[in-house]
Amino acid sequence: MSLKDCCKCATNNQNDDDSFFVGIRFRKGNPEVQFPLGYFSDAELREISEENLRKEILTLFEILSDATLIKNDENSEINFENLNEENETFPFQAYRNVLQNFLEFGYYKEREVIYKQGAHGKIHWGRTIKMTRPIVSGKNLIYLKPIARKVSYNENELITQIHKFCVHDAFEKIGFLYSISETENSYLTFDEELFTAVLNEKISKTFNDRDLQLFYDLQKIVAYLAGKFKSGKMQTDFTFGVKKFHTIWENLIDKILGNLNVGEDKSEFNPNCGWELENKQKYNENKKYAMRPDTLMRYQNENGNYLFIVDSKFYQYGFTQNTNDLPSSGSITKQIAYAKFAEIHHKVKCENPNDAGNRIYNIFILPYNANDDYFANFSKENFQNSFYKIKSIGYAKTDWVNLDERPYHKIYSFLFDLKAVMHRYQKSEETQKEIAENVIKLG
Incomplete structure (x- = not known):
């Protein structure tokens, strides 16, 4: 296949x-x-x-x-x-590391260091001086039979067989991702207690970083496999x-655009609700369930400081071009509430605090496929050098606020190329500047 x-x-x-x-x-x-x-x-x-x-x-x-x-x-x-x-966490990274280690270095071979008199190899002078008698020649000491350090390889050691077992299991699960035709299976049958004991012993005596990482990865695979055998047969x-995928999309965009001042925390921008009941009882909503903006981005230029409240939506509009797949009234209203809360409780730093509301902007970020010709002419003059192939598609609004009263009453909306985001999701000051300057310009 x-x-x-x-x-x-x-x-x-x-x-x-x-x-x-x-x-x-x-x-x-x-x-x-x-x-x-x-x-x-x-x-x-x-x-x-x-x-x-x-x-x-x-x-x-x-x-x-x-x-x-x-x-x-x-x-x-x-x-x-x-x-x-029941669901169990699959150690994909461990499986991948084990296969890549195998492709680069082959099977792990147990190495036993031995010292032998008269052998060829790197001389161990400490042992030579302690254990052999030199010949004195003038001011020189001559060792005719120095002790050399040798390494003995034994492929039948348990650790090698455990490695083979895990490589073969990794091959069966994710080997189709690599150009591997087959792997050698171990003669061992799965034994959690034995495998774990051998790996723990090796980890306690290993100081080579590469080998240590391999043993830790093998440990994770063995721990996972322990729950997958039934009647001696692997499931x-x-x-x-x-x-x-929506949560991942939100966090990908947050990594690219998220930017708060030192000491600020996103939770400070979460509007919280509560109750004042007739019996004088007060009830404050659990903060776990508070509204939470996806991303907050601070930006500063020669004109002052700005706050951008970003909502990342993994909606289909960028793939279907169907306007029914755009964010609806609930999402639009929520963005305005976030901005109003920020204006009241978190004044944007500017010369005139009363002008704070004019320094707050709302943004929607949606995914799209940049190879789609439908969006070729959208915002053609903007974002020409953007790695994420950003397209401006307009703004969302509501009829219950005055659009000219505050910039955040319009939610400016942009498309980011899905592949580009997944290939490089790291903080990008260049992208932050592109978005901020375009929104300020549009506003």
Whole structure:
């Protein structure tokens, strides 16, 4: 089976929960990789080379292995789950590290250091001086039989067989991502107690960083496998991914645009609610359930300081061009509430505090595929050098506020290329400046 045969994109079909899934699933030994909605067009997936598709799959798995991208959302946990068992976390990074280590260095070989008199090799002068008698020649001491340090390799040691066992298991699970035809299996059967004891012993006596990392990765695989054997037989069907991609999208954009002053925390911008009941009882809502803006971005130029409140929506508009797939009234109203709260409780630093509301802007960020010709003429003169291929698509508004009263009454909206974001999601002051200056200009 080629990589193309097992890859597709999510469809976000409201009648099919599986259509929102992003990640990898194995069914009867066959892998199925599902990318986020719109990651590939049908034509792109047909034309992409196997090598480039493999790189895109690894990019997806790196995203899914980044714990910082799935925080704060109990519905988007990364799970490697057996179909009929409770979810368990799959150590993808450990599996990947073990395969890459194998491709580069082969199987780990137990090394036993021995010292032998008269042997060829690096002389160990400490042992030579202590254990042999020199010949005196004038002022010189001559050692005719120095002791040399030698390394003995024994491929039948347990640690080598444990390594082979885990490499073979990694090959069966994610080997299709690499150009590996087959791996050698270990003669050992899985024994959690034995494998763990051997690895713990090796870790306690190992100081080589590369070997130490390998042993830690093997430990994670063994710990995972311990819960996957039933009656001595490995369960092979599994799922690794997220039920929905929206939380990851929010956190990707937050990493690129998030920018607060030193000492500021995002939670300070969360509007909280409470009750004053007739019986004089007061009830304050649990802050866990407070409204929370996705991203806050501070920006400063020669005209002053600005605050941008960003809501990242993994909505379909960038892929369907259907206006029904744009953020609706609930999202628009919420953005205005965030900005009003910021204006009242967190005055933007400027010469005139009463002007704070004129320094706050609202933004929507949506994904799109930059290869889609539909958006070719959107904001053509702007963002020409942007890595994320940003497009301005207009602004959202409501009829219950005066649009001219505050800049944040308009929610300026932009498209970011999904692939570009997933390939480089790191803080970008250049992108922050591009967005900020364009919004200020539009406002």
